[in-house]
């Protein structure tokens with residue numbers, strides 16, 4: 001614990017983060033006064049009952065939404081004060097999303113799906129097919145690059161989605177129940193993949209309902225009724241290094 | 243997102259729904275084809291009118307015996323006579339050429355064929371007044387007029403009816419029993435105001451008087467018309483007024499009262515006869531524009547459907563880093579591409595129709611830059627105009643909401 005490690009560098013800083021939904025008659029407090037910091041390279045799991053505000057938080061962290069009040073800084077940039085274009089750039093360059101339902105575009109091949117974030121990259125002169133192919137090979141789908149989503153298993157589809165999240169070499173991976181639609185075997189495979197990304201230095205935040213999934217993380221945040229009620233460090237499951 | 247990526251995306255999205263895209267495009271296709279066809283008809287028709295104007299004598303004035311368009315009193319009185327022509331020729335300045343004209347109908351027989359056209363008995367100057375062009379042969383000269391030569395120049399219709407393609411030059415026909423030698427055939431003028439302008443023959447006025455006109459013996463100096471060409475340097479309105487004034491003086495009539503003669507400008511007649519052409523073209527043009535607009539509404543509708551269907555995809559694209567303007571461009575370009583393809587198909591269809599119409603109407607196929615630009619502009623404008631609302635709706639979607647939708 002006291003070993004001299006790398007200097008801790010904050011990647012995500014939430015300060016009194018609040019998100020309320022105004023539904024006319026009533027007001028839904030999806031997140032209240034949430035304050036915590038995730039450092040660079042951390043692997044964090046988020047748990048909590050349904051409706052506790054987990055997805056709301058992840059949407060804020062992913063710059064898809066803006067807080068009602070409080071402050072959110074992602075990789076040194078204050079999300080609350082950014083323009084729409086800057087948020088788009090942040091999502092494109094710094095963040096990789098992984099969804100429960102994979103969200104691959106059915107009319108496109110695996111390769112084209114992985115190329116999608118690259119087409120929105122502000123960087124010019126990228127060899128997009130080569131990058132996308134490399135990402136797919138890294139996660140062991142090199143032989144499936146021209147398959148459509150409906151020609152792939154659930155686990156394979158989620159791996160394509162992860163390759164897509166990694167396309168622009170982001171610093172942060174945000175996953176909302178990434179194993180929710182997968183069986184136990186596939187779940188282990190996908191979580192091992194996240195562990196390896198973490199070991200390579202990426203910051204990983206995963207929402208889950210399953211303790212077995214949360215066990216892969218080194219830190220566990222628990223939410224209830226929009227509030228952060230528990231923040232504990234834990235020894236993660238050991239995964240063979242990549 | 244780069245333009246080429248947008249175009250690829252748009253093409254792939256349109257291909258995904260080929261039938262739907264095709265059906266949606268029909269309105270624009272027909273509209274654009276209409277614009278092209280109407281434009282070409284307009285230009286071709288105008289060209290034809292121009293040719294007719296020249297043939298009928300741009301710069302000519304014609305003295306007629308009664309008011310054009312009204313049935314004036316026609317008695318035994320001689321309204322126009324040789325002396326009137328002489329007076330105009332000698333007293334009105336600015337007249338370059340002038341000819342007398344005595345018209346009538348006569349049956350012409352050539353072998354087994356016979357045909358009854360109008361004959362126009364004129365002076366040799368007629369060819370100069372109306373810039374008569376001949377497909378074959380020549381017009382008669384002053385000497386032939388003076389001597390009352392039995393020569394004849396055929397209009398194109400008459401030549402076709404009597405000789406069906408064969409050259410009639412130097413053949414002899416019988417006109418009311420009188421043998422006449424054919425010396426020329428006039429070029430085709432076509433139809434003006436539904437009237438065949440090639441169904442006539444020319445003979446020297448002297449020959450017409452002595453051999454053809456039934457009442458010439460009673461009124462040897464009578465004329466049907468006096469035709470003149472105003473010199474290029476003279477003012478036609480001034481000349482026209484001078485002719486009118488001279489004739490009023492000679493006929494003891496006053497301006498305003500029912501006159502037994504009139505001076506008119508054949509180019510005005512052509513314009514009058516073709517006025518319906520212009521109005522009709524204008525109406526059809528508006529119809530084509532309305533069709534394109536209706537097609538545009540169809541495109542807007544299908545784009546709205548497309549945006550609704552792809553709401554989830556739009557949410558995903560935003561999550562992956564698409565800016566508002568990327569989404570806007572994607573859908574706008576999809577609409578514009580659909581319109582551009584429809585425009586191209588409509589263009590081809592329009593050209594094909596114009597070609598068929600031009601062939602049938604006997605006018606040249608003219609596709610002016612104006613018509614082509616109009617068609618291109620209209621289809622692009624429709625794409626942008628009617629694609630904008632759906633594209634903006636797509637760009638303004640909330641990504642979280644959109645991702646929740648399936």
Ligand SMILES: Nc1ncnc2c1ncn2[C@@H]1O[C@H](COP(=O)(O)OP(=O)(O)OP(=O)(O)O)[C@@H](O)[C@H]1O
Nearest residue numbers: 021023028029030049050051052053054055056057
């Ligand atoms: N757009 C919205 N409008 C109104 N209320 C909302 C909206 N989105 C979320 N909420 C509310 O905010 C609260 C938190 O929702 P959230 O989706 O973050 O929960 P969650 O923890 O992700 O739940 P689950 O585990 O079921 O996914 C819920 O009460 C939900 O009804």
Ligand SMILES: [Mg+2]
Nearest residue numbers: 054055056176
């Ligand atoms: Mg959720």
